[in-house]
Amino acid sequence: METLSVGQTKLTWLNGGVTHLDGGAMFGVVPKPLWSKKYPVNEKNQIELRTDPILIQKHGLNILIETGIGINKMNDKLKRNYGVTEESSVESCLKELNLSPAHIDMVIMTHMHYDHACGLSKWEKDQLVSTFPNAKIITSKVEWEEMINPNIRSVNTYWKENWQAIEGQVELFEDEIEVLQGIKVIHTGGHSDGHSIVVIHEEDEKIFHMADLMPTHAHNKPLWVLAYDDYPMTSIEQKIHWIPKGMKGRVWFTFYHDAYYRAIKWDENGEVVDKVLRKRN
Numbered sequence: 149m150e151t152l153s154v155g156q157t158k159l160t161w162l163n164g165g166v167t168h169l170d171g172g173a174m175f176g177v178v179p180k181p182l183w184s185k186k187y188p189v190n191e192k193n194q195i196e197l198r199t200d201p202i203l204i205q206k207h208g209l210n211i212l213i214e215t216g217i218g219i220n221k222m223n224d225k226l227k228r229n230y231g232v233t234e235e236s237s238v239e240s241c242l243k244e245l246n247l248s249p250a251h252i253d254m255v256i257m258t259h260m261h262y263d264h265a266c267g268l269s270k271w272e273k274d275q276l277v278s279t280f281p282n283a284k285i286i287t288s289k290v291e292w293e294e295m296i297n298p299n300i301r302s303v304n305t306y307w308k309e310n311w312q313a314i315e316g317q318v319e320l321f322e323d324e325i326e327v328l329q330g331i332k333v334i335h336t337g338g339h340s341d342g343h344s345i346v347v348i349h350e351e352d353e354k355i356f357h358m359a360d361l362m363p364t365h366a367h368n369k370p371l372w373v374l375a376y377d378d379y380p381m382t383s384i385e386q387k388i389h390w391i392p393k394g395m396k397g398r399v400w401f402t403f404y405h406d407a408y409y410r411a412i413k414w415d416e417n418g419e420v421v422d423k424v425l426r427k428r429n
Contacts, residue, residue, distance in 0.1 A: 149162065150426060158206070159203065161410050162242070163237045163240075165232065169195065172193060173376060174197070174364075176373050176377070192231075195364075197363065199214070199264070201214045201216050202402060209328060210247060211253060211255070212252055213258070214359075215267030215280075216236040217263055217267065218235065218269070220271055221269075250281060250282055252283045255280055256333055256346055258344045258345065258360070259340045259359065260291055262310065265310040266309075278313050278314045287342070288342040321333065321335070331347075334346075334347060338384075338386050339377050340378055345358050356402070358387075360377075362387065362401065365406055368401075373387070395418065398413050398415065399413065401413070401414070409424065410425065410426050
């Protein structure tokens with residue numbers, strides 16, 4: 149498991165499973181000859197996208213960003229449609245760290261799409277129960293409201309199986325919330341109406357977790373937004389605000405979906421100055 153330590157904060161990437169989605173959808177109106185130079189594509193025009201939660205450990209607390217795609221949350225048709233070739237092994241990753249799901253104190257959900265939220269619940273016999281029974285689950289009020297009342301477009305990505313077992317653990321916020329000293333969750337909108345990012349400030353360094361505003365390193369251009377985005381102009385506005393600021397400040401950008409990088413530092417010209425690579429089999 150790859151790690152990144154910044155001051156008193158340690159990040160560890162867990163194995164949450166993998167999907168393969170259409171590259172054109174992931175890069176929107178950007179022509180394939182451009183985006184395919186930045187991110188590999190297979191013969192089905194799909195790109196590999198991890199769904200790997202980030203474990204944050206600080207001041208004795210264990211905090212997850214996202215939860216992976218879970219286990220047995222999709223039938224064969226959904227697995228085929230979403231290109232799932234590997235399901236979650238978050239619990240075994242935690243075991244390697246001498247932890248269990250019961251040790252997770254908080255789960256930060258940047259948004260509640262299936263590929264981020266399936267790991268919130270799990271099957272015990274024929275019943276869905278909370279995977280992390282002792283955790284507060286943080287998400288924006290706007291996101292939660294759409295999760296439980298999806299519209300005609302979002303009903304395919306907000307699943308009742310991912311919220312009914314955990315609704316008593318949810319803590320909502322509006323604009324932003326500091327969940328622990330130096331760790332803020334900030335509502336941005338864009339990818340979804342309730343989408344948020346995570347900003348970690350540790351001593352003289354910062355980490356920006358842009359979630360699905362920048363799902364891979366190849367999405368670091370403000371205009372390269374997803375066809376999946378519900379509000380693409382909001383995504384662009386937020387990327388214009390956060391990405392140049394992060395590059396100028398040499399912050400770490402971390403990823404949930406990227407199959408090649410766990411984290412990157414860019415300079416103001418977009419050149420990589422430091423990185424954490426994902427170990428590939």
